Amino acid sequence: MEITHIESTERMSRIVKHNGTIYLCGQTAGSDEWDTAEQTRRCLEKIEGLLEKAGSSAERMLSVTIYIRDMKDFTELNNVWDAWIADKPKPARACVEARMASQNVLVEFSVTAAEV
Template sequence: MTIERIESTERMSRIVKHNNTVYLCGQTAADEAWDITEQTQRCLQKVEDLLEKAGSSTEKLLMVTIYIRDMNDFAAMNKVWDAWVADKPKPARACVEAHMARPCVLVELSVTAAQ
């Protein structure tokens, strides 16, 4: 059994690969100047970049869990999400309201993909 950990720190790895599956750490784009639209766009770009680094792509997404600080932002986040997945195979998805580690974090994405 081989487990590959990429960009590890003392706390976590940004990417973990096991059995042809790619797991990404939670992706955020926290900046007090950015609204939910900007944060969601930046998170999705980070997901694309990390999947490429892991030898995968958005075409191989399996599951995305979206944590959103305030469900009042759900429609605006979904507008960005829907545009992003419009021409991609659709992954399984969950979206939940959550308390975030920092107040400026409006959205966080947890991603699993095939390699």
């Protein structure tokens, strides 16, 4: 079975496709100016764009793992997530508090989806 790598760098690929499944690299939107809600919105926009580029959509997500810098921001994240996912099929989801690679990153999303 073929494995397709899209938007690859020396370190990683933004999208990997294999056997009808799409894997996205971790999506972040770190900026000193953005709070958790805005970073979440920006990540979800990026996810939609990458899934479309890969031949899928948010409606085809299988699982999402969310890494959050501080669980005190869990409600803020969920308010944005709940509004965005409201009219879509719900993927399996996990949310984990994690130390991030940069102080500016408050949330990071890892997504697996099915091809159309």
